[in-house]
Amino acid sequence: MVARREFLGALTTASILPHVLFAKTFASGAEANEENSGGLMEQILCGPQPAMPSETQFAGAPEAYWAELRKQFIFRPGFLYLNNGTMGSSPRPVLRAFIESILKEDQLESSEDTELYPLWGYGNWDEYRRPVANFVGAKLEEIALVRNATEGLNYVANGLDLARGDEVIYTDEEHGSGKSPWLEKQQRYGVMVREITLPKPPASKQQILDLFEAARTPRTRIVMASHITSATGCVLPAREICAWARAHNLLSFIDGAHAIGMIPLNLREMGCDFYVTSPHKWLLSPKGIGVLYVRDEVCDRLWNTMATGGWDDHASRAARFQQFGSSNVSVLAGLRAALDFWAAIGPQRIERRIRDLHAHVKSQVAQIPGAELVSAPGEEFTAGICTVNFPKLDRMKFQQWIYHTHRIRVRGTSATRLRLSTHIYHNTAELDRFVGILRDYLRGGAA
Known part of the structure; x- marks a missing residue:
């Protein structure tokens, strides 16, 4: 695993995937496919990449640090994802390593041993x-x-x-x-x-x-x-x-x-x-x-x-x-x-952020009338997943409504129970926004 300083140094340079690999001349049908693909590789992984936030920034302004780190993720503006319990979103360095490995291995010369294949x-x-x-x-x-x-x-x-x-x-x-x-x-x-x-x-x-x-x-x-x-x-x-x-x-x-x-x-x-x-x-x-x-x-x-x-x-x-x-x-x-990304930030720092955001959303949803908190108080039996039951909630109906109306993606584990996952790409303001929308919906304000 690379050292934190080495990893941060690599990211703070203008780390890019070589343009030639994604140039429109790479495939003759690139222009025709652009409308369907959205040109995501060009938009997301080509050109200068956002730098990782510094240790100095974390020491002086922790929330600014996490806001800067959020740029390593490729969520579209306005989208809130609260279902990390199913799957997470890989940050840019992970996506880049994955795609670069595909390109390298498909050259079929990654080993000097002619009996070894990728x-x-x-x-x-x-x-x-x-x-x-x-x-x-x-x-x-x-x-x-x-x-x-x-x-x-x-x-x-x-x-x-x-x-x-x-x-x-x-x-x-x-x-x-x-x-x-x-x-x-x-x-x-x-x-x-x-x-x-x-x-x-x-x-x-x-x-x-x-x-x-x-x-x-x-x-x-x-x-x-x-x-x-x-x-x-x-x-x-x-x-x-x-x-x-x-x-x-x-x-x-x-x-x-x-x-x-x-x-x-x-x-x-x-x-x-x-x-x-x-x-x-x-x-x-x-x-x-x-x-x-x-x-x-x-x-x-x-x-x-x-x-x-x-x-x-x-x-x-x-x-x-x-x-x-x-x-x-x-x-x-x-x-x-992904392991290098974790080492660059610090696993203990990540765990603390996950737990703090969990505690915040847990305290907020518990105040909604009718909420039955399934997650235990404190930290002994909890970490990053908050579950709360609303006996009168049609969870599937709400799940579809909040995504199509507010572009917030959640999931539940029963017909009336929500499971909310907090991670390093969240902040308290957007969690409060979700809780406010949920509260209004339960009051009958969804229409």
């Missing part, structure tokens, strides 16, 4: 795995770069040898991609699923641990929980859950789809056996990348469930789980650029 899905690609391992607090040999968290979730569920009657415990707030592999295994092989219902919000970590303990039986083999739940954004006590599992000789599996980029990670300290995460959400990497962590001590217990060359190469450790056939290696170049 295909992710074969080989270890340690130059991309290593910075990921460092970022999440893992060893290189414990990291596999997969195509999304769903793939990682399926690798673990389908790769473990479980007998008929063996039991899995998970929570009611697991994503469908987390539950479904186990439910399929239940139907096909007789593995039993036990689902616990989380309090909304929880009162304490011990309250959550007691629910897992109450569900445990002599046939329990693995416990699965989200690090940050998709439905409500609750930050679960992952470290304590893993310690409880280890104490009872159970495997622990954490779905951290929302965690990377939102909160600090140290998977070795967490003590989990398996962990998956989605960099395209809060880390703002290109789409089509997931990270699977397999603790080295349990790696040999996990079968490959997609077999191609190298599936049985146990010496490669977790890297054998990224042997899945031809995929676009340039996505990994974008992932590495």
Whole structure:
């Protein structure tokens, strides 16, 4: 990973994609296609790029710093995006690294070895795995770069040898991609699923641990929980859950789809056996990348469930789980650029900004008449996702209305519940604008 000073220096110069690559002479039909494409590559990535804000600016005027950083994102003026829980918007340096890698790799001379081709899905690609391992607090040999968290979730569920009657415990707030592999295994092989219902919000970590303990039986083999739940954004006590599992000789599996980029990670300290995460959400990497962590001590217990060359190469450790056939290696170049972007700003600074904006929007929506706040007070069980229920709200109708009327994009996780995600490209003024529109809508002022 490059140093912060080196990264900032590169960006403060007039960093550009070479004009010749996007000149209208590049393709004879460029003029004809311009109307359909909007000429976005020329508009966004060619020419001088906005500089990253300075450390001096952050020290003297933090809000001006974040306003300047906002220029690294390509949102159109007037648009407000509050659904980072589904996917984030990659900043300019990430987009540039991704596209430049495509151009470089398509020249098909990126390696002196004539047996090597730029295909992710074969080989270890340690130059991309290593910075990921460092970022999440893992060893290189414990990291596999997969195509999304769903793939990682399926690798673990389908790769473990479980007998008929063996039991899995998970929570009611697991994503469908987390539950479904186990439910399929239940139907096909007789593995039993036990689902616990989380309090909304929880009162304490011990309250959550007691629910897992109450569900445990002599046939329990693995416990699965989200690090940050998709439905409500609750930050679960992952470290304590893993310690409880280890104490009872159970495997622990954490779905951290929302965690990377939102909160600090140290998977070795967490003590989990398996962990998956989605960099395209809060880390703002290109789409089509997931990270699977397999603790080295349990790696040999996990079968490959997609077999191609190298599936049985146990010496490669977790890297054998990224042997899945031809995929676009340039996505990994974008992932590495996202990690460099995070290092340039500072992960702790990013986390603090996310949490502060979350606290602001949470306090504002809680004051709307009829609001039922699902997110816990304080910070112990929350980070960047605020969920609030309005029993009389038709969420889908409101979701469509506010986008088409005000160009604000939100999403919810039930028919009446909104899930609001705050990130570094937001500010309090636009969050207040959203809350005001929501308040008026609920009063009946939508017309």
